[in-house]
Amino acid sequence: MTSTIxxxxxxLRGVGPALAGKLADYGIHRIRDLLFHLPLRxxxxxxxxxxxxxxxxxxxxxxxxxxxADVVFGRRRSLVVRLQDGSGLITLRFFHFSAAQKNALRAxxxxxxxxxxxxxxxxxxxxxxxxRRVEEGEVAVEETLTPIYPSTAGIGQNQWRSxxxxxxxxxxxxxxxxxxxxxxxxxxxxxxxxxxxxxxPDAPLEQLREGEHPAQxxxxxxxxxxxxxxxxxxxxxxxxxxxPAIAAADKDVSAFIRSLPFTLTAAQQRVSDEISEDxxxxxxxxxxxxxxxxxxxxxxxxxxxxxAVRNGLQVAIMAPxxxxxxxxxxxxxxxxxxxxxxxxxxxxxVKGKKRAQTLVDIAxxxxxxxxxxxxxxxxxxAFAALGLVVVDEQHRFGVHQRxxxxxxxxxxxxxxxQLIMTATPIPRTLSMVAYADLDCSIIDELPPGxxxxxxxLVEERRRDQxxxxxxxxxxxxxxxxxxxxLIEESDALQAQAAEATAAELASALPELQxxxxxxxxxxxxxxxxxxxxxxxxxxxxxxxxxxxxxxDVPNASLMIIENPERLGLAQLHQLRGRVGRGTQASHCxxxxxxxxxxxxxxxxxxxxxxxxxxxxxxxxxxLRGPGEVLGTRQTGLMEFRVAELPAHNHLLEKVQMVxxxxxxxxxxxxxxxxxxxxxxxxxxxxx
Numbered sequence: 240m241t242s243t244i245x246x247x248x249x250x251l252r253g254v255g256p257a258l259a260g261k262l263a264d265y266g267i268h269r270i271r272d273l274l275f276h277l278p279l280r281x282x283x284x285x286x287x288x289x290x291x292x293x294x295x296x297x298x299x300x301x302x303x304x305x306x307x308a309d310v311v312f313g314r315r316r317s318l319v320v321r322l323q324d325g326s327g328l329i330t331l332r333f334f335h336f337s338a339a340q341k342n343a344l345r346a347x348x349x350x351x352x353x354x355x356x357x358x359x360x361x362x363x364x365x366x367x368x369x370x371r372r373v374e375e376g377e378v379a380v381e382e383t384l385t386p387i388y389p390s391t392a393g394i395g396q397n398q399w400r401s402x403x404x405x406x407x408x409x410x411x412x413x414x415x416x417x418x419x420x421x422x423x424x425x426x427x428x429x430x431x432x433x434x435x436x437x438x439x440p441d442a443p444l445e446q447l448r449e450g451e452h453p454a455q456x457x458x459x460x461x462x463x464x465x466x467x468x469x470x471x472x473x474x475x476x477x478x479x480x481x482x483p484a485i486a487a488a489d490k491d492v493s494a495f496i497r498s499l500p501f502t503l504t505a506a507q508q509r510v511s512d513e514i515s516e517d518x519x520x521x522x523x524x525x526x527x528x529x530x531x532x533x534x535x536x537x538x539x540x541x542x543x544x545x546x547a548v549r550n551g552l553q554v555a556i557m558a559p560x561x562x563x564x565x566x567x568x569x570x571x572x573x574x575x576x577x578x579x580x581x582x583x584x585x586x587x588x589v590k591g592k593k594r595a596q597t598l599v600d601i602a603x604x605x606x607x608x609x610x611x612x613x614x615x616x617x618x619x620x621a622f623a624a625l626g627l628v629v630v631d632e633q634h635r636f637g638v639h640q641r642x643x644x645x646x647x648x649x650x651x652x653x654x655x656x657q658l659i660m661t662a663t664p665i666p667r668t669l670s671m672v673a674y675a676d677l678d679c680s681i682i683d684e685l686p687p688g689x690x691x692x693x694x695x696l697v698e699e700r701r702r703d704q705x706x707x708x709x710x711x712x713x714x715x716x717x718x719x720x721x722x723x724x725l726i727e728e729s730d731a732l733q734a735q736a737a738e739a740t741a742a743e744l745a746s747a748l749p750e751l752q753x754x755x756x757x758x759x760x761x762x763x764x765x766x767x768x769x770x771x772x773x774x775x776x777x778x779x780x781x782x783x784x785x786x787x788x789x790x791d792v793p794n795a796s797l798m799i800i801e802n803p804e805r806l807g808l809a810q811l812h813q814l815r816g817r818v819g820r821g822t823q824a825s826h827c828x829x830x831x832x833x834x835x836x837x838x839x840x841x842x843x844x845x846x847x848x849x850x851x852x853x854x855x856x857x858x859x860x861x862l863r864g865p866g867e868v869l870g871t872r873q874t875g876l877m878e879f880r881v882a883e884l885p886a887h888n889h890l891l892e893k894v895q896m897v898x899x900x901x902x903x904x905x906x907x908x909x910x911x912x913x914x915x916x917x918x919x920x921x922x923x924x925x926x
Contacts, residue, residue: 464897507682
C-alpha cells in the first residue's frame with residue numbers, strides 16, 4: 240500500500256498545476272518533500288501583547304479597535320490607522336494599499352495585527368502589519384510558534400504554512416521509516432519534523448536560532464550521514480570500473496627530477512610517493528592534493544604525468560582559466576618536451592583548422608599530454624588512451640564538467656586516474672563531508688627561500704601614499720601588482736574599472752611602464768603583457784582577478800588589492816600568493832573603503848594576521864558557508880537543508896561512526912537514506 244506522504248503535492252488542497260510547477264523548482268514533487276522543507280526561523284504569535292507593553296524592535300501581536308483611519312500626504316502617501324486597546328494607542332502605517340483595503344479599515348472595526356514595532360514621530364508604529372478582523376471576545380491565538388519558510392516570488396508564507404500543515408497531517412497517518420541506528424539521537428524522525436514545523440509556545444527560540452535544538456541536531460546528523468554515505472558509495476562505484484595500472488618508470492622520473500633547477504621538498508616527495516602507490520593499482524586513483532599557494536603542486540603532477548606517458552597513456556590537464564592553463568602549458572612544455580613528450584593545447588579559442596588538427600592528434604594518441612580549459616570535455620574531444628586526468632582548482636568547475644572529463648576514458652583500459660589539485664585549502668571539517676570519496680594529500684611545506692608576505696590594511700583616503708609606495712618599490716628595481724575588484728560579474732565592467740585605474744596610475748606615475756590585463760583581452764594580447772611583466776619590461780601590472788592563480792613572477796614583491804571587502808578570503812589569499820615568490824621581503828596592501836561592516840573587519844583582520852592558507856580556509860568557511868567555499872552553489876551538492884558547517888562540526892565524528900555502522904550492519908538502509916537527503920545530486924559528485 241502506498242503511504243499517503245508519497246502522493247503528488249497536487250493531492251493537497253490549493254495545489255494546481257501552476258503552484259506544483261513553482262514547488263518543483265524547490266525539488267518538491269511529493270507530500271514527503273514538504274516535510275523536509277524546513278523553516279528558516281520562527282515568530283512568536285502565541286500571546287497578545289498589551290499596546291502599552293510594546294517596545295521598539297519587538298515583534299508583537301496586538302489587538303484593539305480602530306479609532307481613526309486616514310490617508311496622509313507627506314513625502315509618501317500613506318494610510319494611517321490608529322488602533323487602541325485598554326492600555327494605549329499604536330499607529331499602523333500602510334504605504335501600499337487599495338481603495339477596498341482603506342474602506343474595510345473603518346473606525347470601530349476590531350483587528351488583531353502582527354508586525355515589528357518602530358519608534359515614529361508620534362509614538363510607536365507598525366509598518367504593513369499582517370492583520371485580520373476579529374470579533375469581540377474572540378480569544379484563540381496561534382497554538383505554536385509561527386514558521387517562516389525559505390521562499391521565492393509567487394509562494395507566500397501563508398501558502399507554505401498551509402501546505403506544510405497538510406503534510407504533517409499525512410505524516411501522522413503514514414510510515415516514515417527511521418533509517419538511523421536505534422539510540423543515535425533523542426528524537427525519532429517524525430517527532431523531529433513535527434517539532435520543527437510547529438514548535439510549542441515555550442520552545443527555546445535562541446536554541447532554534449542557533450540550529451542547536453535536539454530536533455535540528457537529529458536531522459542534521461541524518462543529513463550529514465547521508466552525504467557521507469553518498470560519497471562513499473560513489474567511491475565504491477568508481478573503483479568497480481577498473482583503471483590502467485601504471486608502472487613506476489623510475490629511470491625516467493629520476494632523470495626528470497635531476498633536471499629540475501631546484502630540489503623537491505620532503506612534502507613534495509611524500510605526496511609524489513602517495514600518488515605513485517595509487518597509480519600502480521588497477522582501480523582509479525581519486526586523490527586531492529592540497530597545498531598553499533607556491534608549494535609546488537605542479538611538479539608533483541608533472542611526475543605523475545611523465546609516468547603515465549611512459550606507460551603509453553595520455554594525460555589531460557584541465558584548468559579553469561586560460562591564464563592558469565597557459566601557466567601549466569609553459570611549465571609542462573619546459574619540463575617534459577625536452578624528454579620527448581608530445582603536447583597539445585586546447586581551449587575554447589582554438590578554432591578552425593587548428594582545432595580540427597588538434598582533435599585528430601588527440602584521438603590518434605599523437606598528443607600524449609593535452610593542456611586546456613573546459614574545452615577538454617566537449618563532445619567532439621575523444622582520447623585514444625586517457626590514463627590520467629589532472630584537474631587544477633577543481634572547485635572552480637561545475638561538478639558535471641569534471642564528471643564528463645573522467646568519462647572520456649576507453650572502457651577497454653578502464654577509467655582514468657584522477658589527480659585533483661587546489662591551492663585553496665579545504666578545511667578538514669569540510670573535506671570530511673565534501674570529499675569523503677577522495678584520498679587527501681597535503682603539501683605542507685613551502686620551497687626554501689620563500690618569504691612570508693606582510694599584509695597591511697590601508698584606508699582608501701590614503702590612496703596617494705599607496706601610489707608613492709608603488710613608485711618607490713619600482714624605482715628600486717622591484718615590480719608590483721594592482722588588483723581591481725568589482726562586485727559585478729560582468730567582464731565588460733571589470734575591464735572598464737581596470738582600464739580607468741591603469742589610466743589614473745599612468746598619469747600619477749609617468750616614469751613607470753604600466754601593463755593592463757583583464758578578461759576581455761585576446762589571449763595573444765594577454766600573453767604579450769604577461770611575458771613583458773615576467774621579463775621585467777613592465778613595472779606595474781594592473782589587473783582584474785584573472786591573475787588570481789597561475790602567475791609566477793619572483794621579482795614582484797608588492798600587491799595592492801582594491802576593495803578587498805568584496806572578495807572571499809580564499810580569493811584574497813590567492814591574489815596575495817602572487818607575491819612572496821622570490822627572496823625579497825614582500826607586502827600586500829588591502830586598500831579598503833570605510834565604513835567596514837563588523838563582518839568585513841573580521842575578514843580583513845584574518846588576512847592581516849595570518850599567511851596560513853588552512854587557517855584562512857577555516858575562517859572563510861565560518862564566515863561564508865560551504866557552498867561559497869567549494870564553489871558548489873550552482874550544483875546543489877553542498878546545499879544542506881538542515882546541517883550547517885561549521886556550526887555542526889561537533890557532529891562530524893559521530894557522522895563517520897554512524898555511517899560506518901550503517902554500511903557494516905544495515906547496508907539495506909544506505910540507499911533509501913541517500914535518496915531521502917541527496918536525491919539525484921549524488922550522481923554528479925563522483926569527481
